[in-house]
Amino acid sequence: MLTRRALIAAMALSPVSLHAGELSARDFSFPGIDGGMVSLSEFAGRPVLVVNTASRCGFTYQYDGLQALYDRYRDRGLVVLGVPSDDFGGQELDTEAAVKEFCSVNFSIDFPMTAITAVRGPGAHPFYVWARGELGAEQAPSWNFHKYLVGPDGALVGAFSTRTEPDDPQLLAAIEKLLPQG
Known part of the structure; x- marks a missing residue:
């Protein structure tokens, strides 16, 4: 029987098919856009909307809606996590510094963001491998601005396609159901 740490390490090396319940989103970390790590365990007890983003995409305007969503619900616990990716059409800028500046200057983004990250294929980040295993290939990102909603307990609540606007x-x-009422 593999330990959690061994499962995470194995996922980093190859796409492993996992049984439901072996891991939660809280078991994953991403390199941060400013260096260091962004651990989803930091957000335990809070819902997290994980969104793979791109700076030169026809859906880049969704940054405005994502920031508005974060502004609306952050005091009730919602975290929006931007995951810049160059996997779809080569639409991301070349460096984390360029992505951060673009997001700040054009959209005043202040929600957490990761380093540029692969979300599909053999080099996909382990979180995305796990999410695909949890929800199925049809719920995996097929373009930029795909959204995964993670519950306060770290379970995947659902996936929302690129075309799902942040104010849908x-x-x-789905977000409201996860937030404390009041």
């Missing part, structure tokens, strides 16, 4: 009523309802 179904997305908002």
Whole structure:
């Protein structure tokens, strides 16, 4: 029987098929856009919307909606985590510094962001390998601005396609269910 640490290490090396319940989103970390690590365990007890982003995409305007969503719900616990990726059409800038500046200057983004990260294929980040295993290939990112909603307990609640706007009523309802009432 593999330990959690061994499972995470194995996932980093190859796409491992995992059984539901062996891991949660809280078991994963990403390199941060400013260096260091962004551990999803930092957000334990809070819902997290994980969004693979790109700076030169036709959906880049969604940054405005993501920031508005974060502004609306951050005091109730929601975290939006931007995951810049160059996996779809080569639409991301070349460096983390360029991505950070672009997001700050054009969208005033202040939610946490990761380093540029692969979200599909053999080099996909282990979180994305795990999420695909949890929800199925049809719920994996097929383009930029795909959204995974993680519950306060670290379980994947659902996936929302690129075309799901940050203010979509179904997305908002799913987030509201995870937030403390009041």
